[in-house]
Amino acid sequence: MTDANEKSGQAEKCNAPNLAQGRDILRLLDEAANERAAGAARMQCRVCWYIYDPEEGCPAWDIEPGTPFSALPEEFTCPDCGQPKSAFLPAED
Numbered sequence: 871m872t873d874a875n876e877k878s879g880q881a882e883k884c885n886a887p888n889l890a891q892g893r894d895i896l897r898l899l900d901e902a903a904n905e906r907a908a909g910a911a912r913m914q915c916r917v918c919w920y921i922y923d924p925e926e927g928c929p930a931w932d933i934e935p936g937t938p939f940s941a942l943p944e945e946f947t948c949p950d951c952g953q954p955k956s957a958f959l960p961a962e963d
């Protein structure tokens with residue numbers, strides 16, 4: 871009985887690093903999703919590749935630095951090519 875308990879304990883120890891890694895990846899994915907939801911993500915026009923950076927805002931539209939993409943007015947269009955907000959996709963880093 872004691873031997874069996876020790877063996878199962880060792881098996882758990884062996885698996886622990888893998889489980890922790892899996893949880894870390896899920897946590898990182900969660901954080902990335904939360905950042906997108908909070909509007910911290912840069913958004914890129916899929917037509918001309920203009921990037922809207924919330925940290926910089928958009929001078930052409932009098933958008934203050936620190937304004938998330940989700941807070942832009944509905945009439946906002948790409949300052950370079952005139953595409954609507956729906957043409958923007960999350961920018962890859």
Ligand SMILES: [Zn+2]
Nearest residue numbers: 915918948951
């Ligand atoms: Zn554009």
